[in-house]
Amino acid sequence: MDSLNLLLENYHLYQDNRLNDRFFKHSDLIQVLDSVRELPGFHLREAGFSAEKRSINLISWGTGPCKIFLWSQMHGDEATATMAIADLLLFLSDTEEFRELRESINKNCTLFILPMVNPDGAEVFNRRNALGIDINRDFIHQQSPEGRLLRSLRDEINPHFGFNLHDQTTAWSAGNTGNPATISLLAPAYDQELNVNTVRANAMKVIVIMNSALQESIPEHVGRFNDEHEPRAFGDNFQGAGTSTILIEAGGYHNDLEKQFIRKMFFKAMLSGILSIAGKTYSDVKTEDYFTIPENKKLxxxxxxxxxxxxxxxxxxxxxxxxxxxxxxxxxxxxxxxxxxxxxxxxxxxxxxxxxxxxxxxxxxxxxxxxxxxxxxxxxxxxxxxxxxxxxxxxx
Ligand SMILES: [Zn+2]
Structure with missing residues (x-):
């Protein structure tokens, strides 16, 4: 068994029980962040504030040249990724088990993690922010403080890779397989013509590796989102700005309404992607393989x-x-x-x-x-x- 799958077998080591359902709030997340704040290797910074003045915090970890930016919960009621990020922080802060995985990431990459972009939405379990704005449609108008922060952080960090982390409705299916799309992946398009330049191709290649890792755990439960260009969305624009951007969406799984198994699969998706970037294993992949992932359908x-x-x-x-x-x-x-x-x-x-x-x-x-x-x-x-x-x- 490879070390990533072995890690999944030992997931209890890293599942952060302080966030144990989808309804945790900003104050719960702050507790999680406080526990890594003083640890060696972690840097935390209050990067900005929501409309209701809740802090939005940027964590950085790693010493490598390849910069990876991850942000979660732009939609306040999409909490799965933030739970998986809490687990990722526990994994990164461990000093005993799975050292070689962490070392590979640490040496080759620097992670910039922005969990809970929309804390006001999370407070009331609502998709939109306190001003009623869908932050992920606010890239151009920049009317939300949260959207302004996210856009300015990308410009400041100028990451090579970006992970845009969401939840989707449980109605999505992994093509015609008869299975739900437990995880959906997308390398968003940067133009209406759906062109593929090197930036987008690299996102596609990493997705192919992530899909292979997920297939071992949840065969035929992975979907590929339609790549219709959305000019108001962050992922599409980040791709255009030169950050190879990967969308991960948590969907449904049998008997997992509270998404605690899905959170583990979400963690696997993120970590397999990060590891493939750290080890540059994605560079051997053919972009055509991306299109063999079945397209999502609402079935x-x-x-x-x-x-x-x-x-x-x-x-x-x-x-x-x-x-x-x-x-x-x-x-x-x-x-x-x-x-x-x-x-x-x-x-x-x-x-x-x-x-x-x-x-x-x-x-x-x-x-x-x-x-x-x-x-x-x-x-x-x-x-x-x-x-x-x-x-x-x-x-x-
Ligand atoms: Zn969303």
Whole structure:
């Protein structure tokens, strides 16, 4: 087993339990940062402030010439990457295990890490910042203090590589594999023509290595995002400015709503990328291999009920029912309430579900009429046994 996989086997050494769900706040992150602040090799700096005056902190580590800039949680409710960064900090601060991995990074690279770009959004578990701005659409207008900071830091550091770290909806699938895209990767385009220069090609090559590492742990659960150019986004512009930029998105995985397994895969994605940059192993890769990663498609429901026999107005008919799990943040801002919503109806034979039930020989009771975009309220029976009961959106 190679040392990266061995590290994954020993992940408990580095999983930072101070951030153990998606709802941690700026004050929790500060605790994590305080624990590395005084350690040898780490440099911390209050780089700027959010609209509500929360600090945004830049950590640097390493002595090598290749500069890598990582930033997370531009979208306040996309917390997976910040958890993985906390784990990365624990890994970097270890002095015992896996020394050769750290030495390779330390000698060849300097990491610049900016976790939780949007602390005000994280405070209320919201995508946007306190001014209602989507920071990742603010590269050009520069109306958010967070976006101004991120852009100025790139200009100041002028990194060779950038990692733009996000979460995506769990509805994304890894092409037609039938699996969710647990991790999605993209080397964003720097122009409308989707040209590939050396800067973008290097990002693609690193992604090929990251994908290979992920395939060992989660085969066929990796997707490649569509590379349509978004002129307002940071990744696209950083690529254009000469930083080989890699987007990593955390998606869904079976039975992992709180994303604690996904966080580990996210860590593996980041670290395999960093290691390939440190060892320059990406330089042997062909860019064409990037395009063999299946393109993301939105094909996943949380529950897919196939072949449901229904009756309405005296007409019998069969249809598939796709349910998605809607989440609403509770007043405590530290938990969500889930409810199943009817997301689609009809022939969904090309779609997939995290849970699937073939209802061909089952009977279904609509406690409330099944209607698009309404809360699901159904009971499914096999004979007189209840197989699935969803009451007012909640599984009993
Ligand atoms: Zn995002």
């Amino acid at each position: 996943h429901f949380d529950i897919l009920l196939r072949n449901c026999k229904l009756q309405r107005n005296g007409i019998s008919y069969t249809q598939d029912i796709g349910l998605t799990l809607d989440q609403k943040i509770n007043d405590d801002r530290r938990s969500v309430t889930y409810s199943y919503i009817v997301a689609d109806l009809g022939d969904l034979s090309d779609y997939f579900g995290y849970e699937e039930l073939n209802c061909e020989f089952l009977s279904i009771t609509e406690t409330r009429k099944i209607e698009l975009e309404e809360v699901a309220d159904v009971i499914i029976y096999e004979g007189t046994n209840i197989l699935l009961s969803i009451e007012n959106g909640v599984v009993n």
